[in-house]
Amino acid sequence: MGRQDIIDRGTNDAAIGCPSGLQTEPVAKSDPMGSKIDLSSYVNHPDADTNALELIVQGAHCSGCLGKIERGVSALPSVTSARMNLSTLRLKVSWTGEDLSASDIVSALSDLGFGAAPYDIDVAQTQSEGELKYLLRAIAVAGFAAMNVMMLSIAVWSGGADMSRATHTLFHWISAMIALPTVLYAGRPFFRSAWGALKNKQTNMDVPISLALVLACSLSVFETVMGNPDTYFDAAVMLLFLLLIGRYLDAKLRLRTGEAARRLAALQVTSATRLLANGKIETVPASAVSPGDHLLIPAGQRIPVDCRLIKGQSDIDMQIATGETAPQSVAIGDSLYSGTTNLTSPITVEVINAYSDSFLSEITSLVEAGEQKKSKFVRIADRAARAYVPVVHTIAALTFIGWLWIGGDLRTAALNAIAVLIITCPCALGLAVPAVQIVAAGRLFKHGVLIRSGDALERLAKTKWVIFDKTGTLTTGKFTLLNRDEISPSNLRIAAAMAKVSSHPMARALHDEVSGLEAADIIETAGAGLSAIVDERRVRFGSADFVGVETKGNSHNNSEIWMQTDDTAPVQFQFSDQPRKDAVATLDALRAQNLPLELLSGDRKQTVETVADNLGFSRWSGGVNPQQKMNVINQRLAEGRYPLMVGDGINDAPALSAANASASLATASDISRSTSDIILQGDKLIGLPKAIIIAQKAGRRVKENLGLAIIYNMLAIPLAIFGFVNPLVAALAMSGSSLIVTLNALRMSRA
Amino acid sequence: MSALLWLVPIALVMGTCGLAAFFWSMRSGQFEDTKGDASRILDDGDDKPIFSEDDA
Numbered sequence: 001m002g003r004q005d006i007i008d009r010g011t012n013d014a015a016i017g018c019p020s021g022l023q024t025e026p027v028a029k030s031d032p033m034g035s036k037i038d039l040s041s042y043v044n045h046p047d048a049d050t051n052a053l054e055l056i057v058q059g060a061h062c063s064g065c066l067g068k069i070e071r072g073v074s075a076l077p078s079v080t081s082a083r084m085n086l087s088t089l090r091l092k093v094s095w096t097g098e099d100l101s102a103s104d105i106v107s108a109l110s111d112l113g114f115g116a117a118p119y120d121i122d123v124a125q126t127q128s129e130g131e132l133k134y135l136l137r138a139i140a141v142a143g144f145a146a147m148n149v150m151m152l153s154i155a156v157w158s159g160g161a162d163m164s165r166a167t168h169t170l171f172h173w174i175s176a177m178i179a180l181p182t183v184l185y186a187g188r189p190f191f192r193s194a195w196g197a198l199k200n201k202q203t204n205m206d207v208p209i210s211l212a213l214v215l216a217c218s219l220s221v222f223e224t225v226m227g228n229p230d231t232y233f234d235a236a237v238m239l240l241f242l243l244l245i246g247r248y249l250d251a252k253l254r255l256r257t258g259e260a261a262r263r264l265a266a267l268q269v270t271s272a273t274r275l276l277a278n279g280k281i282e283t284v285p286a287s288a289v290s291p292g293d294h295l296l297i298p299a300g301q302r303i304p305v306d307c308r309l310i311k312g313q314s315d316i317d318m319q320i321a322t323g324e325t326a327p328q329s330v331a332i333g334d335s336l337y338s339g340t341t342n343l344t345s346p347i348t349v350e351v352i353n354a355y356s357d358s359f360l361s362e363i364t365s366l367v368e369a370g371e372q373k374k375s376k377f378v379r380i381a382d383r384a385a386r387a388y389v390p391v392v393h394t395i396a397a398l399t400f401i402g403w404l405w406i407g408g409d410l411r412t413a414a415l416n417a418i419a420v421l422i423i424t425c426p427c428a429l430g431l432a433v434p435a436v437q438i439v440a441a442g443r444l445f446k447h448g449v450l451i452r453s454g455d456a457l458e459r460l461a462k463t464k465w466v467i468f469d470k471t472g473t474l475t476t477g478k479f480t481l482l483n484r485d486e487i488s489p490s491n492l493r494i495a496a497a498m499a500k501v502s503s504h505p506m507a508r509a510l511h512d513e514v515s516g517l518e519a520a521d522i523i524e525t526a527g528a529g530l531s532a533i534v535d536e537r538r539v540r541f542g543s544a545d546f547v548g549v550e551t552k553g554n555s556h557n558n559s560e561i562w563m564q565t566d567d568t569a570p571v572q573f574q575f576s577d578q579p580r581k582d583a584v585a586t587l588d589a590l591r592a593q594n595l596p597l598e599l600l601s602g603d604r605k606q607t608v609e610t611v612a613d614n615l616g617f618s619r620w621s622g623g624v625n626p627q628q629k630m631n632v633i634n635q636r637l638a639e640g641r642y643p644l645m646v647g648d649g650i651n652d653a654p655a656l657s658a659a660n661a662s663a664s665l666a667t668a669s670d671i672s673r674s675t676s677d678i679i680l681q682g683d684k685l686i687g688l689p690k691a692i693i694i695a696q697k698a699g700r701r702v703k704e705n706l707g708l709a710i711i712y713n714m715l716a717i718p719l720a721i722f723g724f725v726n727p728l729v730a731a732l733a734m735s736g737s738s739l740i741v742t743l744n745a746l747r748m749s750r751a
Numbered sequence: 752m753s754a755l756l757w758l759v760p761i762a763l764v765m766g767t768c769g770l771a772a773f774f775w776s777m778r779s780g781q782f783e784d785t786k787g788d789a790s791r792i793l794d795d796g797d798d799k800p801i802f803s804e805d806d807a
Binding site: 062063066067084085086087088133136137140141144147148151152155167171174178 | 755759762763766767769770773774777782783784785786787790791793794
C-alpha cells in the first residue's frame with residue numbers, strides 16, 4: 001500500500017489543509033525541494049523497540065484538522081499512536097520497527113496540507129512548564145487552606161464571648177494544622193527567591209513576604225500553644241494565595257509568548273545537500289557541514305552557510321542580508337552569504353565558514369551586545385520593590401523597638417511588628433502588575449500582536465520615536481508590475497508564458513498577472529534570461545543586454561525585464577516593491593500619536609527615496625548596513641528618544657536588539673523575531689499603533705495600582721504601628737487592597 | 752457547639768476531596784490541551800484518552 005493510498009483512506013473528507021477552511025494563509029511546504037532530511041537525531045527511544053517523535057504542526061486550527069492529522073498519521077504502517085495537542089500544536093507520534101522513518105511522517109503531514117518540523121525539546125522550556133504546573137498546584141493548595149482557615153477564623157471572630165476558651169484553642173489548632181503544611185508547600189517559590197537574594201547580599205520583594213510568612217506562622221503557633229485569642233494563620237495563607245495568583249499570571253505570560261516564538265523558529269529547520277567525493281549526494285543538517293565541503297544549492301533554496309560559487313551562474317536574493325530588493329547576478333568565485341536565497345539556477349558551492357561561523361554569527365554577536373544593554377532595564381515592579389522593601393523593614397523594626405521602649409511586653413511588640421509586615425506586604429506589586437500585563441497582552445493578542453514579556457510592554461510604552469526598515473516591513477518585498485497599462489494584452493500573455501518557466505521574483509510577479517499560453521523549446525542562459533517559442537514565435541526574455549536593447553538614461557533602474565519577439569520592438573516591464581496595504585494607515589496613526597518617524601534601509605538610495613516620498617517620510621536614509629543601523633539607534637537612544645525599531649531581515653537584528661523596544665513581523669527571519677519585543681502576526685502593521693496605545697494604558701494602570709498601594713499603606717501602616725490591627729482587620733485590608741488593584745487591572749479589557 | 756464538631760470535619764473532608772480531584776485531573780493531563788479536548792467531543796471516531804498516570 002503506497003503512502004498516498006493510506007492518506008486517501010485515512011482522510012476521505014479531505015483536500016489539502018484545514019477542512020473547514022479556517023486556514024487563511026497557505027502553509028509553506030516544510031521541505032520545498034522534496035529532499036529527505038535526516039531527522040533521526042530527533043527520534044527518542046523510550047524502549048528498545050519503540051520510536052517516539054515530537055513534531056510541531058503548522059496550520060492546524062479546528063477539530064477537523066485534529067482528526068485529519070491523527071487519523072492520517074495513525075494510518076501509516078507500524079504507527080502505534082499519534083496524539084495531537086491543539087493548544088500547543090504539538091504532535092506526539094510513536095511507532096515500532098525500522099520500516100518508517102521520521103521524515104516519512106513529516107512528508108505524510110505535508111501531503112495532508114500541514115507543515116511540520118521536529119520539536120527540539122529545549123531544557124528551559126520543560127522547566128518553565130514544570131514551574132507553571134507547580135504554581136497551579138500551589139494555588140490550589142493555598143486556596144483550599146485560605147478558605148478553610150478563613151471559615152474557622154470567622155467563627156472565632158464572630159463567636160467572641162459566646163465561645164469557650166477550649167473551642168477557641170481547638171479552632172486555632174485546626175487552623176495551624178492546615179496553614180503550616182500549606183505555607184511549607186506553597187511558599188517555596190518565595191522562600192527560594194528570598195534566600196537566593198539574601199545569599200547575594202541583596203533584597204527583593206520576596207524577602208519581606210517570606211519574613212512575614214515565617215514570623216506570622218511562628219508567632220501564631222506560639223499564641224496557639226499559649227491559648228491566647230489572636231492568631232495570624234488566616235492572613236498568612238490569604239497572602240500566599242493572592243501572591244501565587246500574581247506569580248502564576250507572570251509565568252503564564254512568559255511561557256505563552258516563548259512557545260509561540262519557538263513554534264515559528266522550529267518550522268525553519270535548515271538543511272544542506274552535500275556532494276560527496278564519489279559523486280553521490282546526501283542531505284544533512286546545516287550545522288553538520290564544514291569548510292571545504294561542496295554543496296549543491298537548487299534554485300529556490302536558501303544558502304545555509306557562507307560559501308564561494310565554484311560551478312554555475314545564478315541570481316541571488318540578498319534581501320535578507322543587505323535589504324537590497326533586486327536580485328544580484330553572481331559568477332564563479334563570488335562569495336555568498338548564509339541566509340540569502342538562490343533564485344534562478346542550481347549552483348555548486350564550496351563552504352567557507354561552518355554554520356556557527358557564518359555571516360549569521362557576526363550578526364548574532366552584535367545582537368548579543370544589544371541584548372546585554374537591554375537586560376539592564378529595570379522592571380517597574382522591581383524598581384518599586386527596591387524603594388519599598390527597606391522602608392517596610394525599617395518601619396517594622398521601629399514598631400518593635402517602639403513598643404518595647406514604651407513598656408510593652410515582648411509579645412505585644414512582636415505582634416504589632418508582624419502586623420506591619422503583613423499589612424504592608426506588596427500584594428499590589430506581586431499581583432496587580434502581572435494582572436495588568438496579562439490583560440493587556442490578551443487585548444493585544446486579539447489585535448494580532450504578540451507581546452513577548454511584561455517588561456517588553458513597559459519598554460514599548462516609553463516609545464518616542466519610530467524607525468522602520470523598508471523591504472519586507474513597510475513594503476511586501478515582492479515585485480509588482482508597474483507599467484501594466486502601457487503593455488498590450490497579447491504581449492502580457494506571451495510574457496506570462498515565459499515567466500511561468502522562470503523562478504526569478506520579477507518573473508513570478510508577471511506569472512501571477514495573466515495566464516494562457518505555453519512556452520516550448522526553452523533555452524535558459526543563467527543570470528541573463530530565457531529564450532523560448534511561444535505562439536510559434538521565438539521570444540527573448542530577460543535583462544537589457546540579453547535582449548539586445550541599449551539602455552539609455554534609466555540605467556540605474558534594474559527593476560525591469562525586457563522582452564522581444566521576432567517581429568516587434570522590445571517591450572519593457574517595470575517592477576517595483578509595493579508598500580503594504582496598511583502601511584499608510586499605520587504611519588498616519590503613528591503620526592496622530594505625535595511620534596516622529598524615520599526610514600532606514602539597506603536598499604539603494606533611489607529605491608528608498610521613492611518609497612519615502614510615497615509614504616511621506618521626511619527622515620530617511622538608504623544603503624545602510626547592519627552596523628550603521630545600530631549606530632543610528634544608539635544615537636537616538638543617547639538623545640533620549642526611546643526608539644522603537646520595526647524590521648524583519650537578518651540585517652535588522654542588531655538594530656532590533658539595540659533599540660529600546662522592537663517589533664517584527666511573523667514572517668521575519670528567525671533572528672529578528674527572537675530579538676523583538678513584539679511580533680505582528682498575519683503581517684498586519686496596523687497592530688503597531690494599537691500596541692503602543694495599549695502599552696501606554698497598561699503603564700498608566702500599573703502606576704495607578706502602585707498609587708493605590710501607597711495610599712492604602714499610608715492609611716493602614718499607622719493603624720498597625722499603634723496596635724489597632726487585629727488579624728481580622730489585617731486580613732480584610734489585605735484582600736481588599738488586592739481586590740481593588742485587580743479590578744483596576746481588569747478595566748484594561750475595555751480599553 | 753456539638754454541631755461544629757461535625758460540620759468542621761465535614762467541611763474539611765469535602766475541601767480535601769475537591770483538592771484531591773484537582774490534583775488528579777492535573778496529573779491525568781486534563782489541563783494540557785483544553786482547546787483540543789473541546790474539539791474531541793465533536794469527533795465521532797473511537798477516540799480514547801491517551802494520557803496515563805505515569806505519562807504526566
